[in-house]
Amino acid sequence: MQLDVNDVSVTLARADIVKSVSLRVEDGRFVGLIGPNGCGKSTLLKSIYKVVQPSAGSVVLGGADVLRASPKTVARMMGVVGQFNELSFDFTVREMVMMGRTPHKKLLDADSAEDERLVEEALLTVGMLPMAGRSFLSLSGGEKQRVVLARALAQQPRFLVLDEPTNHLDIKYQLQILSLVKSLGIGVLAALHDLELAAAYCDHLYLVKQGRIYAEGPPRSVLTREIISEVFEVDCQIYENPVTGGLGIAYLESGPSAAAEAAAARAGS
Amino acid sequence: MPSAVPKRRFAALPSGKAGFALLQLLLAGFTLLSIGIAVSLGQVDVPLGQSFQILAHRLFGLTIGDSADILSGPNANIIWTIRFPRVLLALLVGAGLSLCGTIMQASVQNPLADPYILGISSGASLGATFSIMIGFGAGGVLGQLGLAFWAFAGAIGASVLVLALSGIGSRMTSAKLVLSGMVIHALCTAFANSIIYFANNTEGIRTVTFWTMGSLAAAKWDRLPLVAAAVLLAALFFLLQSRILNTMLLGEEAAVTLGVNLNRHRRFYLIATALLTGVLVSSCGMIGFVGLIIPHMVRAAVGSDHRRLLPLSIWAGGLFLIWTDIIARTAIPKVELPIGIITALIGAPLFMYMLIKKGYEFGGK
Structure with a gap:
């Protein structure tokens, strides 16, 4: 599915965080969003997955107007792995991943055998199947992140948004998660911290500085000595x-x- | 695939759908037994067999064995007009309070939420006292409705104030939530008590004890339908919302990415729980801690998935209050303790434990 972000601006507490950003993720492409801390990349992603309402601009996913569509409609197409994994209540890993099926369920639907299968598959993919019965809160940061990814996979998304998905992860799982996401063959927009990893996995990079796209293109054209020195100091x-x-x-x-x-x-x- | 796959956290509990159905069946059986025991105990003890004979005859027209003497004796009257409605009220109120607690905990994503601790019950109590002062509560269905309406108004007012105080927009910490509840509780109780104090003619006003410590003694058949309707409707409605309640526990952002707009649901849930709290408080005063203890214990046993948590909390809440009422009536011979004393004696230590336990981030972040 193709994502088009057109002239999106976000204002939070009277500060302009994102300033007229446009970007495109073609179907099947892995696109990276890089930039220093506080540059607005997380906020931009939030406006794409409907947590923050942009003050201007439009977001179009597979022909649907994301900002106007219901959260449920969007959740059937787009999976999100964010950084919000703090809970006051505990769930088992399996229950957690099963929640990925929520957007596909009506009020009275029970979990079907198909749902069970998708959950097992997602858990297997992220290597968490042996821990399916464990309590989510007892997991390490990296394990939690993999469970949240499994939940997004159980959503059967046709587009994935990842906000620093490899934070807290051992290098093994950083590589595993990125290659796994890449192997899905769906459109991916990911905010990434590690520039070398971004270069290795992304087809295309957008570099954000102070809420604007500072540079874009294939990794080799974006990650140059001049640009890195200018943006990351x-x-x-x-x-x-x-x-x-x-x-x-x-x-x-x-x-x-x-x-x-x-x-x-x-x-x- | 690895061979040792841990199935559940609690192997002793039946797992799977069949097991869960069995558990519910067991609970239903235990509830029936508890009702039988509860109607048998009191100032006059009635043999358990007799109680069941009386109930079976009155409820279903069944005559079991040679029971003509029993059915026309004084025990039949005590059980049918005094004790049975009271036990039913206990079952309904316990179920309702536990349901309220579970829903409020999900709505504010905090395991410490409960109508009593957050001052919602005090708001309802203030509303009810006020309505008695202006002349409702004289009896009859209209009076009861008026009372419930004012209790609801008080509960809603208290909910809005507590949530505004603890900041629904920003991150709501346990500390802020509990402190706000305390403030509202103190304020509402002060107002309610001064109303009772100044309107000194005790005619229309039940005592301070009734409103602050709760009592099921006022249970009568004609007061039951409203409570039953409110509890059953709320239970039915929320049982259908289990999936949404589950995503609620994940927090605002995660819920949106799973297709659930929390704000709309949360507002509606809080209105519904305030309504239910209003009906419950207007019928039996403030009974504290049920909504805190029961969901907490059920969650420890079956986890946070509302598809199991909710039905079990409702059962367990009803059972809990039936048994607490038995204690309240029989602990001291010839004296009936206010039921709120018993629930507080059980609930307060547990509340303390929850505050001390690190996992609840009391005062943190």
Whole structure:
């Protein structure tokens, strides 16, 4: 399913967080949203999954007007893995994933054998099937994240929105989740923290700075030394990783002046 | 697939649909037995067999064995006109309070919510006292409706104030919620008590004890239909909302991504629970902690899925109040304790435990 975001602006508490952002995710493409903390990428995603109401602009998913459609209609098409996994109540892992079936259910529908199958499949996919009977609150951050992904998968989405899905995860699961999501073959819009991972998995990147799209394009054209230094305020070297052949970023820890100061301090002591 | 798949957290409980149906059946049987025991105990003890004979005859026209003497004796009258309506009221009120607690906990996503702790019952009590002062409550269906209406108005007012105080928009912490409830409770109780105090002619006004500690002593057949209708309708309605209640527990954002618009549902649920609280309080005063204890214990046994939690909480609440009423009537010979004392004695320590337990983030974040 194709997602079109047209000139979306979001104002929260009189501050303009997102300023006239447009982007497109074609069906089957994995598109990354990168940018420093507080640049507005989470808010932009929230306006796409209907938690925040944009002050202007439109969001169109598979021809449907997301902002006008009911949450249920949208939830049948779009799965979301967000960062909101704090609960005051406990559920088993299986119950948690079963809730992904909610948008497909009417008031009186019981869980069918088909629902059970989809839940098992989703749990198997994220490697949490052995823990199906465990209590959700007893899980580690990474396990919780995988359960929430399984819940989104049980929704049978035709589009996925991920807000930093690999936060708290061991590298094994970071790679596993991203390749898994990529293998689904549906449109994906993901806010990502790690630039090298974003380069490795995304077909296309949007770089957000202070609520605006600062740069966009294939990873190699967005992740350049100049742009990274301008947006993230870190000096770096871009190289071709000799092992993976992918894009590598070597961050130069501190600027030349800071290094000189440190050296001076050492000499003085 | 791995071989050792832990099925449930609580292996002792029957799992699956058949098991759940069996559990419900057991509960229904236990409820019948409890009703029998409850109508048999009191100032005059009636043998359990006799009680069932009397009830079977009055309810279904069944005559079991040689019971002509029993049916025309004084016991039949005591059981049918005094004790049985009272036990039914206990069952209904307990079920209703427990239902209210469960729904409110889901609505504000906080396991400490309960009509009594949040001051909703006090609001209802204030409304009811006020309506008696202006002349309702004289009896009859209209009087009862008027009383229930004012109790509802008080309950709604208290709900709105508590939620506004604890900040429904921002993150509502347990501390803010409980403190707001305390403030509203103190305020409403002060107003209600001063109404009772100044309207010193006790004619139309039941005592302070009745409103603040609750009593089932006023149970009469003609007062039951309103309570029964309110509890059954609310139970039926909320049993159909289990899926939405489940997503509610996940919080605002997650619920939206699962297709549920929480704000609309939450508002409606809080109005419905205030309505039910109004009816319950106007019929038996404030009985505290039932809505806190019962959902908490049922949740510990079967988890948070409302498809199991809700029906079991309703049963358990009814059973709990039947037995608490038995204690209230029989603990001290010839003295009837206000039932609220017993529920508070059981509920307050549990409430303490919940506050101390770290998981509830009391005062945190």
